[in-house]
Amino acid sequence: MDGVKICEGISDISDSYSGILIDQWGTLHDGEKPYDGVIEALENLKSRGKQIILISNSGQRAEDNTKRLVKIGFRADLFNHVVTSAEVTWRSLENREEGVFKGLGNKCFLMNRANDVSVLNDTDIVVVDDVNDADFVLLTGSEAPTKTLENYYDDILRNAKEYYV
Structure with a gap:
């Protein structure tokens, strides 16, 4: 294919960009420690003035993710921001002015992991x-495999079906 560049690593293309979005889990770490070479790669990117945004579909807010990253061996100065699905949800619920959040009431049935609110x-x-x-x-999370999808969704889906049918 013309125009397709095969890269050995992020350094092959990073000079073309001022910032980089990087997923956390499975890309930077395994949940317990950084993958080999990741810290050095982040240090290299930062030394060249790159903005590094860490992203995650985590049900935890950005601050909690940052603390977890530091706990497993990352320095907070290695990235500029952390964006999580929970953080985006929190910001949207805080003001409820746009999209599906506009006019949303304040009573929530929350399904989560370990009672994390x-x-x-x-x-x-x-x-x-x-x-x-x-x-x-x-x-925001589940207790799988302890609870099955049926445990979570049976009543909710039945009620939704009755509401929308």
Whole structure:
């Protein structure tokens, strides 16, 4: 193919960009430690003035992800920002002015892992125990394999079907 460049590593293309988005889990680390060469690669990118944005589909907010990264061996000065799905959700729930969040009520049926409600901290969102009392359902994590999808979704899907049919 013409125009396709085969790269040995990020250094082959990094001079073409001022910033780089890098996923965390499975790209930078295995959950316990950085992969070999990752710290050096980040140091090299930073020394050349690159903006490094770490992204994740994590149900944890950016600050919690940053703390976890530092705990497993990353220095916080190796990246400029952390963006997680939980952080984007939190910002959207905080003001509820755009898209599907516009006009959204404040009663939430929350499905999460280990009772983590950090995605709702400092908002006016109230967690309800009964999905029928909720204005919306938010899924930030699961307890798989302890709980199956059926455990989580049976009542919710049945109620949604009754509502939309």
